[in-house]
Amino acid sequence: xxxxxxxxxxxxIAKHIYxxxxxxxxxxxxxxxxxxxxxxxxxxxxxxxxGFVITTETCREFxxxxxxxxxxxxxxxxxxxxxxxVEAGKHLGDAENPLxxxxxxxxxxxxxxxxxxxxxxxxxxxxVEGLAAQTRNPxxxxxxxxxxxxxxxxxxxxxxxxxFDTLLDAAKAHAGVTSDAHLSVDALKAxxxxxxxxxxxxxxxxxxxxxxxxxxxxxxxxxxxxxxxxAIIYRNREQIPHDLGTACNIVAMVFGNMGEDSGTxxxxxxxxxxxxxxxxxxxxxxxxxxxxxxxxxxxxxxxxLYDEDAALYDQLTGLGQELERHYHDxxxxxxxxxxxxxxxxQCRSGKRTGAAAVRIAVELVEERLISAQEAVxxxxxxxxxxxxxxxxxxGSDVTPLARGLDAGPGAAxxxxxxxxxxxxxxxxxxxxxxxxxxTTTPDDLSGMLASKGVLTAEGGRTxxxxxxxxxxxxxxxxxxxxxxxxxxxxxxxxxxxTLREGDVITIDGGTGDVYAVALETEAPAVSPEFGALMExxxxxxxxxxxxxxxxxxxxxxxxxFGAEGIGLCRTEHMFLGDRLPSVQRAILxxxxxxxxxxxxxxxxxxxxxxxxxxxxxxxxxVTIRLLDPxxxxxxxxxxxxxxxxxxxxxxxxxxxxxxxxxxxxxxAEGLHEVNPMLGTRGVRLSLMIPDFVxxxxxxxxxxxxxxxxxxxxxxxxxxxxxxxxxxxxTRIKIQLDRVAQRTMAEEGVTIDYSFGTMIEVPRxxxxxxxxxxxxxxxxxxxxxxxxxxxxLSRDDAAEYIGFLQQNEMVKIDPTASIDRAGVGRLMxxxxxxxxxxxxxxxxxxxxxxxxxxxSVQFCHEIGLHYVSCSPSRIPVARLAAAHAALxxxxxxx
Numbered sequence: 001x002x003x004x005x006x007x008x009x010x011x012x013i014a015k016h017i018y019x020x021x022x023x024x025x026x027x028x029x030x031x032x033x034x035x036x037x038x039x040x041x042x043x044x045x046x047x048x049x050x051g052f053v054i055t056t057e058t059c060r061e062f063x064x065x066x067x068x069x070x071x072x073x074x075x076x077x078x079x080x081x082x083x084x085x086v087e088a089g090k091h092l093g094d095a096e097n098p099l100x101x102x103x104x105x106x107x108x109x110x111x112x113x114x115x116x117x118x119x120x121x122x123x124x125x126x127x128v129e130g131l132a133a134q135t136r137n138p139x140x141x142x143x144x145x146x147x148x149x150x151x152x153x154x155x156x157x158x159x160x161x162x163x164f165d166t167l168l169d170a171a172k173a174h175a176g177v178t179s180d181a182h183l184s185v186d187a188l189k190a191x192x193x194x195x196x197x198x199x200x201x202x203x204x205x206x207x208x209x210x211x212x213x214x215x216x217x218x219x220x221x222x223x224x225x226x227x228x229x230x231a232i233i234y235r236n237r238e239q240i241p242h243d244l245g246t247a248c249n250i251v252a253m254v255f256g257n258m259g260e261d262s263g264t265x266x267x268x269x270x271x272x273x274x275x276x277x278x279x280x281x282x283x284x285x286x287x288x289x290x291x292x293x294x295x296x297x298x299x300x301x302x303x304x305l306y307d308e309d310a311a312l313y314d315q316l317t318g319l320g321q322e323l324e325r326h327y328h329d330x331x332x333x334x335x336x337x338x339x340x341x342x343x344x345x346q347c348r349s350g351k352r353t354g355a356a357a358v359r360i361a362v363e364l365v366e367e368r369l370i371s372a373q374e375a376v377x378x379x380x381x382x383x384x385x386x387x388x389x390x391x392x393x394x395g396s397d398v399t400p401l402a403r404g405l406d407a408g409p410g411a412a413x414x415x416x417x418x419x420x421x422x423x424x425x426x427x428x429x430x431x432x433x434x435x436x437x438x439t440t441t442p443d444d445l446s447g448m449l450a451s452k453g454v455l456t457a458e459g460g461r462t463x464x465x466x467x468x469x470x471x472x473x474x475x476x477x478x479x480x481x482x483x484x485x486x487x488x489x490x491x492x493x494x495x496x497x498t499l500r501e502g503d504v505i506t507i508d509g510g511t512g513d514v515y516a517v518a519l520e521t522e523a524p525a526v527s528p529e530f531g532a533l534m535e536x537x538x539x540x541x542x543x544x545x546x547x548x549x550x551x552x553x554x555x556x557x558x559x560x561f562g563a564e565g566i567g568l569c570r571t572e573h574m575f576l577g578d579r580l581p582s583v584q585r586a587i588l589x590x591x592x593x594x595x596x597x598x599x600x601x602x603x604x605x606x607x608x609x610x611x612x613x614x615x616x617x618x619x620x621x622v623t624i625r626l627l628d629p630x631x632x633x634x635x636x637x638x639x640x641x642x643x644x645x646x647x648x649x650x651x652x653x654x655x656x657x658x659x660x661x662x663x664x665x666x667x668a669e670g671l672h673e674v675n676p677m678l679g680t681r682g683v684r685l686s687l688m689i690p691d692f693v694x695x696x697x698x699x700x701x702x703x704x705x706x707x708x709x710x711x712x713x714x715x716x717x718x719x720x721x722x723x724x725x726x727x728x729x730t731r732i733k734i735q736l737d738r739v740a741q742r743t744m745a746e747e748g749v750t751i752d753y754s755f756g757t758m759i760e761v762p763r764x765x766x767x768x769x770x771x772x773x774x775x776x777x778x779x780x781x782x783x784x785x786x787x788x789x790x791x792l793s794r795d796d797a798a799e800y801i802g803f804l805q806q807n808e809m810v811k812i813d814p815t816a817s818i819d820r821a822g823v824g825r826l827m828x829x830x831x832x833x834x835x836x837x838x839x840x841x842x843x844x845x846x847x848x849x850x851x852x853x854x855s856v857q858f859c860h861e862i863g864l865h866y867v868s869c870s871p872s873r874i875p876v877a878r879l880a881a882a883h884a885a886l887x888x889x890x891x892x893x
Contacts, residue, residue, distance in 0.1 A: 016058045016073050017080045020051060025327075030055050032247030034106025037347050044326065046319060047343050050087045051101070051251030052080045054219065056108065059245030062223040074216070081215070081250075088252045093211025097134060098127035100144070100253040102345075103218040105225055107246040110348050114234045114445070115225040115246055116155040118218045119288060120148035120253060122211040128192075140258045142188035143180075147288060149195040149207060152214065156221040157203040161441070167194050181257075181286045215250075222248045230445045236811075237449065237472075254343045256336040257288050263337045264288055267302050269320040270330045272352040273406070275359030275529075279317045281333075288336075298405075298458055298479040315342055323347050328369045329378075330360050353408075354379075354386025355527065362529040372536040373886055379533060381853035381880040386410075387530060388872055389475070390521035392508055400513040401505075402483070402494050404455070408476030408509035412453030413518045415502050418490060420447025422501065427451070434505055436492055438485055448474060453507045455514060457483035475509035523872075534562060534875060537882035543859060544866035545877045546623075548846060550574070552612030558871040562878055565621040566613070567779060567868020568719075568846035571696060572629050574609050575602070583634045586691070588663060599691045603699055610703030619713040623779060623846070623868075624700055625758065626693045628721045630681040638665055677784075677793075682722025683757075686732050693732070697739045705747035716753040717842075719779055724761040726770040733774060758846070760784035765830040772837035779868070780827055782847030782855075786814050789823045818855040824862075831862050844868060853880035860884035 023031050023039030031039065035053035042048045054077075062069055085091050090099035100122040105115035123131070123145045132141035150164040168180060168191065175187050183191075200206045208214050225231065226246045235242055256264035265283025270276060282299035306313040316335060319342075323331045332350030336343045352360065361375035370378070389410030414432035417423035423435045427450035435451040437444065439458040448454055453475040484493040490501040497516055499505065506515040546567035547558030555566060575583050582601045589595035613622060645662060648655040686693040697718065704714040718736065723729045733755045744751055756777030759765055762785065768778070787793060792800065797815060804810040818824050834841050844866040849855040851873030859867050860881060869877050 013055075013057050013061055013073075016055055016076050018053050018055065019080065019083065020048065020053075023053060028108050029244075030057065030247075032056055032106035032108055032249075033110055033348055034104065034346055035247045035249050038249065038251070040326075041323075041344055041347060044322070046322075047341075049252045049254050049343055049345070050084055051249060052084060053106075054248040054250065056245040056247050059223045059226055059247070060243070062220070063226070063245065067220070067224065069220075077215075077219075084250070084252065090252075092122045092215070093124060093127055094130065095126040096130045098122055098130050098211075100131075101215070102249070102251050102253055103215070103222055104249045104251070105222045105246045106249055107226070107240075108244050109238070109240050110351070111231060111234050111238075111240070112351065114231040115228070116222055118148070118151045118155055118221070120144045121152070121214050121218055123148045124209045124211060126209070127211070135258065137258060139185040139188065140255065142185055142192055143183075143257050144255065144288075146188055146191045146195055149192060149199065152207055152218070153195065153199045153202070155225070156217045157199060159199065159202045163198055163202070164195060167191060167198065219248055219250075222246065233446050233449075251345070254336045254338045254341075254345075255288070256284070256338065257286050258339055260285050261337075261340050262286060265299065265302060265305075265335055265337075267316065267320060267333045267335065268330060268350045269324045269333070270350075270356070270360055272330070272332075272350050272356050273408075275330075275352065275356035275363070277363065279320060283335075283337075298481065309340075312337065312340070312342060319344065325369070328364065330356075352383075354383035354389075357383040358387065358533050359527065359529045362532050373540060375533060376537050376540055376879070376882050377886055379879065381856075381876045381883070384879050385873070385876050387526060387875070388523055390523055391510060392506070393520045393522045396519055398515055398517060398519060401497060401516045402480055402514050404477040404480030404483075404512045404514065406508075406510055406512040407459075407478040408454065408474055410475040410510065411506065411508045411519070411521050412451075412475040413504065413506045413521065414452040415504055416492065416499060417447070417451065418485065418487060418492070418501050420444045420450075423447035424450045426502075434507060436483075436485065436505075438483075448472075453477075453509065455480060455483070455505075455507055457481065457485065475507055477507045477509060477512050477514055480512075480514060530875075534878060537879050538562070541878065541881035541885045543856065543864065543881035543884065545874055545881060546621075546844070546846075546866050546868040547871050547874055548848075548850075548868050549613070549871060551609075552616045554871055555613050555616035558874060559616065559618075559620075561871050561874040563620070563871065563874050564866070565623070565715075566617060567623050567844050567850070567866060569613060569622060569624045571606075571625060571627055572633075574606060575627070575634060579605060580634065584664070587631050587634060595689075596691045599695050603695055603702075606696060606699035607703045607706075610700050611706055614704055614707040614712060614714040614716075617714075619715065621715040621717055623717040623719050623756075623777075623844075624696075625719040625721055626686060626696050628682050630677075630679055630685065683720050683728045683732055684722065686720070687728065690732070690735055693736060694739050697736045698743050701740045701743040701751055701753065702747060704751045704753070705744065705749035708749050708751065709747075714751065716751060717777055718753060718755050719758050719777075720755065721758045721781070722761060722784075723757040723771065724763045726767065726774055729755075729757055729771060729774045756842070759827075759830055760788070762788050762826055765826040768830040768833040769837045772834035772841050775834075775838070775841065777842035777844065778830065778834055779843075780830075780845040780847060780864075782818060782823065782827075782845055782849040783815075785826065785847070786819065786823050786849075789819070789826060790814060812854075816849075817852045818849050818858050820858055824858055827858075828862050831864070835863075851877050853877075853883070856880035857884045857887075860888075 018031060020039045020042040023036060025036050025040035028036045031053045038048055081092060085099055088099050090097050092099045100120050103118045103121055128141050128145045132138040153159040154161040171183060171187050171191050172180060175183055177183060256262045263283050263285040264287050265281055267279060267281030271278055271280040279302060281302035283302055283305055284299045320331060320333055329349045331347050333344060334346040336345055357379045361378040364370045365372055365375045392411045412434060414434040415426060416436050417426050417433045418436055423433045424447055426433045433451040434453045434455055435447050436455045439456050456478045457480055459478045482495050492499050499516060504518045506519040544564045546565040547563035548568040549555045549558045549566050550570050550573045579602055582598050586595045586598035589598060642665060645658055648658050700716060704716050707714050720729060720732055740753060754776035756775045758781040759778050760781030764771055801813050831843060843864045845859055845864060846868040850867035851869030856867055856877050857880060867877050
């Protein structure tokens, strides 16, 4: 985890603030995305309330000055505030004609809900009376005041927001209403009194009755929020730089809570779940914007607005289409209706599911708004991965427990967790989790990211929970009104059924259904738009993409996902199951000839394995790694064997199973190594007991011969693992080449085959010039290369790597993404030295890093020819490779 980089000293800034007339969409770095878009919409003549933007530079200055701003800034702010008052015809804090403003964050990149907002700023005990008289609506005035007090208390004074929610819930219960929109003016006045008392009790001072002091506090709080925990988590997840800072937008308030002719909403110019070109969104009558995005009330679908006011609906949809054409992308629009008049408060490129991202990108090409290359860049590899989200298998006769709103992609099965802390704890214990909340807030982000799915009682399809779900591909159901949560008892109650924290449920984010049992899921089918996008990606990329596949079935799946060969076929998996007894006979044999016969008993089955793989891959290259693990892995655990022997002897000392187990135990103890993964395995085992790999090579070449006689054209790459010294590769290659030549002679077929090695030992990377003269290809085994470079076991490193990240010592987990400075340096040396010795050397990667987008980018940079990954990640790697190539083209312009 990383925090904002603090400049060494504050830098004097000549201009801190821009009016909407002074800015444009091109000024995102300085004005943030929200501020730049407000300026652009104002320039387009759209109905935007007046306001101004305090720059991201000012936020960086605030951080450099340890949380303060110079007097020159405050003087500049007074001048711009005066200009806003003149434009609005009102004055901040005025007792008779008060100007109210919103104070909102907005960085260069959209970070929905991660930083703070304050609405209705400028209300005091005096100005609230003026607002009531001016609007002739005391209920509206006091509703606005209680909202301001809650936000100011939470954001500026850092009082727990739930304290205000508790008082609001009690007021609704006392009044016998379910919505705050139905509270009377007297009830709201009482809430104002209670909120003020809570603030003074918790902070030790009252809310300022000077509107200027309110504004000062709000601006500083917005800048502080750049470095709150949820914002840092979000930026880490999205790889957004921490030193950008946020802008602060000061905008004259317009009010959606002035009665039933007013309202607020969020709309998308296309469906963010599916990508369908329909106007999508929600709105609430007599409400302010936070009510929708916070999910505290469940809104109505935007189509209802058409039924109530067709002209207003048409104005809103027309405005959305204008913005989409202007920005060439699907737009997310926040709007307010004040007494029948429409205002636009924000627009931005809308967050969307992976499926929607693909469909929108392809359709924008068809509409000639963007190019095919731009469409490829519009879809992130992570979004593409969402397309492979599971959905429920059809045919289940289980009745849903309840149905909420379909708010996020895919289906999820997991155990109930009732808060983010419990979700994180259960996830760390290896559990699949469904986070169940009344509503989620931005503070819940870490718990949502630890969960397989999210279920909320309140909120709609544009609430915080739904927005985060779409962005990260988390299956989510919102607005399940029948859901009741008892935090004290750690239970949930739905339609007469009580479930406890830890119970398993299934949610379907595509339908909104919730089930009280675990249901089976399956991978979805891909769309025609997916095929079109992948064609464009394949045309753009240089890096080839292969699959890690060990069986014909996996190979066939890989081909369907677009694999251009197999980069890693692990043969050790072929020695298990019903073949294990033959392996164990070979290990136990003391006579070399008996051992060889036991090993070659496996030849027919090994040959059949490879025939199936070669047939599935047709004429694509197949890299087969010869036997890699130590012999001890094919024997039972010695401790377990000893326990079995003791148990048998306890019952019957003459039990016939004792002798066999004692023989296995002696062999296991004889083969015991303190660290077997650094012991006699890979090429070391092949040199000492060559029978295994000789049998494998005979099976490989024999299988290829069979397939070629049948009309195929297999291309075989035989990979020798764990080479540390060139002499190891030289010696074993001579032995195995004899086997290959003899087998081809016996079969009467010539096969295209070659020998190479897996670069997984740091010494091999550093002596690549020597090894490159003996190898036809290098394939980086980055799993073991990382373990060797870091001297860490992948199986045990999670806790320590987590510690490093939490303490801001490293940015990435090197077991998940290539450590470019360390492991990456070894790879660069190996590539350069290997090609110097052998310009025709083929270079690839077969560790699971081959499916990580950042690692794919690095492999492109250092000039590898292909990456190889699990079949399910092939589309992700193909798109990441295209992004890498298109990025090169952008830099070359």
